[in-house]
Amino acid sequence: ADQPTLRAWADAHQYWRIASELVRLEEFRGVIDLAALSDDPEGALSGNSEVQVEYDTSPKPGCSVYGYYRPRSGAPALILVHPALSSERDNFTIVHEVGHHVQRQHRAWANVRFAISGIAGDHLEERVADAFAAEALIPVDADADGTWLDARVLAQVHGRVRASRSAVAMRAVEIAPEGESAAVVVADRSGLVTFARA
Numbered sequence: 001a002d003q004p005t006l007r008a009w010a011d012a013h014q015y016w017r018i019a020s021e022l023v024r025l026e027e028f029r030g031v032i033d034l035a036a037l038s039d040d041p042e043g044a045l046s047g048n049s050e051v052q053v054e055y056d057t058s059p060k061p062g063c064s065v066y067g068y069y070r071p072r073s074g075a076p077a078l079i080l081v082h083p084a085l086s087s088e089r090d091n092f093t094i095v096h097e098v099g100h101h102v103q104r105q106h107r108a109w110a111n112v113r114f115a116i117s118g119i120a121g122d123h124l125e126e127r128v129a130d131a132f133a134a135e136a137l138i139p140v141d142a143d144a145d146g147t148w149l150d151a152r153v154l155a156q157v158h159g160r161v162r163a164s165r166s167a168v169a170m171r172a173v174e175i176a177p178e179g180e181s182a183a184v185v186v187a188d189r190s191g192l193v194t195f196a197r198a
Contacts, residue, residue: 001021003111016131019099022103050077054080056082057082066093068080068097079101092163098136099129183197
């Protein structure tokens with residue numbers, strides 16, 4: 001997609017389209033093996049010349065961030081992960097942070113993203129990184145039943161991919177047919193809502 005198309009998708013909040021294009025461009029670039037990334041994010045980045053993963057097991061008290069991305073001059077960019085209680089959450093965190101890296105590697109998208117400053121630009125980048133992680137971890141063809149907006153189908157998809165329930169729920173909303181209202185809520189066994197997206 002060219003820069004005006006990417007800008008139109010950004011203005012229309014079509015993050016999944018942007019992420020899909022970034023996945024396509026990244027597959028062509030060939031620096032990060034996206035198929036391996038979906039199977040084993042940490043292993044896929046081991047020895048990568050552009051990105052390295054490190055774990056911080058002692059985050060500051062009150063830190064609610066699962067991880068972050070830090071570009072570094074003259075060294076591979078750093079993805080720092082604060083380990084969660086599940087490997088699925090850590091997988092999503094790693095691929096989400098790769099999404100930040102990838103957004104800087106493709107000029108047409110980087111020009112769009114950095115033309116939008118402040119909180120709006122930061123929000124856009126975060127949503128595209130979320131969509132990139134969902135696209136990489138949960139391919140649309142993981143759904144054999146045609147619609148994801150069904151609790152049973154969501155559970156089946158979750159059973160087939162290496163992503164958290166929240167990531168599967170987010171993906172369901174992203175790929176809902178255009179014009180269709182969609183909302184997904186994930187709750188734990190006690191009924192506490194752990195994730196919601198509309």
